[in-house]
Amino acid sequence: MRSRQVERRKRTRHLVELGGLVVKAGLVELTGDDRATILGALLWIADRLKSDRHDQARELWVTKGKQAFEADPATQKRTDRSVPTICR
Numbered sequence: 314m315r316s317r318q319v320e321r322r323k324r325t326r327h328l329v330e331l332g333g334l335v336v337k338a339g340l341v342e343l344t345g346d347d348r349a350t351i352l353g354a355l356l357w358i359a360d361r362l363k364s365d366r367h368d369q370a371r372e373l374w375v376t377k378g379k380q381a382f383e384a385d386p387a388t389q390k391r392t393d394r395s396v397p398t399i400c401r
Contacts, residue, residue, distance in 0.1 A: 337381070 335341060335351060344350040361370040382388045 337385075 340351050340354065344354075358370075358374075361367065364370075
C-alpha cells in the first residue's frame, strides 16, 4: 500500500505542476477561468503537434517557454517547483 501512496503523490504533484503552467501562462485570467476555452486551446495545441508541421510548432513553443522561465524571478532563484527539471 505504501508504494501505491507514493505513486499517487507523484501523480498528484505532476498534475499540480501542469496546472501551475496553465496559471503561469495567464490562461486562467485571460479566459475568465473558462475551462472549455482552456481545454479547447490545449486540444488545438495537440492538433498542431499531430500535424506535419509539429517540429516548427514545438521549436517555437520550446523557445518561448524557455524565455518565460528565464524571465521569471522565481525560476532564477530555483524556488518555483513548477519549473521542469530540464529548464533548471
